[in-house]
Amino acid sequence: MTILEYDGTFEGLLTVVFEVYEHKLGLVKVCREGITQQVFFDDKRSIASNAAKANRVLKGLTQRLSAGGVQRLYAAHLSEILGEEDNLLGFIRYAFSSSEAVESDYGNKYVNRVSEVIKMVRREKHRMEAFVRFQKMADGIFYASVEPDFNVLPLILPHFKKRYADQRWIIYDLKRAYGIYYDLNEVEFVQLDFASGTQYNKTIISSYSEDEMLYQALWKDYFKHVNIPARKNTKLHLQHIPKRYWKHLTEKF
């Protein structure tokens, strides 16, 4: 078995696919750099991302898959689940080996698994579209921090850009230490220093806009009063908003 190490990017993964075909590799295992374990008997290779090679694979995939098929693979890759690359590779190999459009062959274990992963990532994307809570800063920027299970900022970007076209905003992924910032024209990827320190909460609260505390209080009031105590259903409540999301939800902290 050959172990293929790559940089964790989608382009890197597509380069890996290229190498697999180029060198006619049979049994392989794809790993992200830095998380490969020490192996003694297997052959280990590092694959550097290569735009030209990745593009050739991309072109091939575009021909094999339906419209949006590549986008779905990209979404699945953003799950960053350990070892999921092998399933993606399995899916891609199956797509290249078959003359049919294989994406709906849910009897195939790779197709089924990839569709499951996409579902998980999409759910997280949808959750973030729902659970982002902006706080208005004194300088007029609306700031939100999140810690999603998967790396979904690239997926939620278009939604927020369309929706909040007339306000500047930042959505910051604390887990992955990067964010997206909209300046009324374009969205760019940013890294903030303060978001990593222990002073984080203090910094945020001290720079609130004048009416921010009032609206947070109003939202909490609303959340409390729209509840019908006679219908209490904690299990369902937790199913919809698992506890790990609470610390960023205004109505829950």
Next chain:
Amino acid sequence: MNDERIREKLSILADAAKYDVSCASSGSKRKNDNKGLGDASNGICHTYTEDGRCVSLLKILLTNHCIFDCAYCVSRKSNDIKRAAFTVQEVVDLTMNFYRRNYIEGLFLSSGIFKDADYTMERLVRIAKKLRTEHKFNGYIHLKSIPGASDELMREAGLYADRLSVNLELPTEAGLKLLAPDKNQKDMIKPMNFIKNEIILRKEEKTLFKKAPLFAPAGQSTQMVIGATPENDQQILYTANHFYNSFNLKRVYYSGYVPVSNDNRLPGLSSAVPMVRENRLYQADWLMRFYGFNVREIVDQQNPHLDLDIDPKLSWAIRNMQYFPVDINKADLQMILRVPGIGLQSAQKLVSARKFGKLNWENLKAMGIAINRARYFITCNSQDFERRELSGTKIKQFILAESQSKYLKQKPNQLSLF
């Protein structure tokens, strides 16, 4: 603005609005093409209350002052509660500021009826208009139509709102007479009819002129209170079916009666909210709208009530064992949709997947089909299938015995059979 006063108002007027169950924010197609705030293209539940219900919209009453005295309603004239009223500007500010923080998808505005229908409706319309024209707000707006409001106002409402709704309140005219003597069904049907015709008209216009304005693009819906009056499920579902067919409704909502009064025409204050029944009604509603069931297959003279122990699809299946088992690799989609344990998505997945090869139990399981229920009703590419001639009752017993139902409290019914 006085912070304490606005907080008190919001508490009172959210409290009074929460019995309206609709919280849908989907189905519209309003885009943000004026570089304003928001869009209303996809439904998002931003949070969930502790009772597990979705919070998508800022759902408030403009005021809970009301000239009517409907027994089931917390805002009824004779009820001794705190009253409050928002100004137009207050509602606009709340909506804009909540939306900007991504708390909500938009506004659901209803009102107690003060002075008269037109006076109330005019205020609601003014808020929607202000949001749309002065603040370039493209989020979702659901306006409650006040029965008896003029056609002119209703037409204007439709130009600014994504959805309009008129509540039927109770499933039958008799129920209405008993509990809401100030209202009658005719007053509700008139605006529903008006909205329906206006939507059809505007759709035709839209095919001719692309720039024709949107009119309530997310359609209209209604709501009935369940369990306040003695109607059976057959009456309720037949009413729902009638309104779906005659008024092109997008949704009928069923709201389990929450005791708010010790009026002797109503269930007592200590009685439980009929949540299981409400859930079964929604399941039946889904069967009618998405699974191709006719209402008469779900409830009829012999079965006027939905079974509380099991869902209505399983209930139909065990009454109609002559259609089963179906071969999952051959049956058409319509029939597969009728198999207990197979939902809309898995049915479609299954039909696309079988083109690549015959499916066996493992495949079905991997696709997410609930084998523990489906196994009594299907065969697949395997020698292993249910060979016993089981009666419907027996199957129900087996399924109940191994299910970890969320309604476990109902279990005694099943144990008595052994």
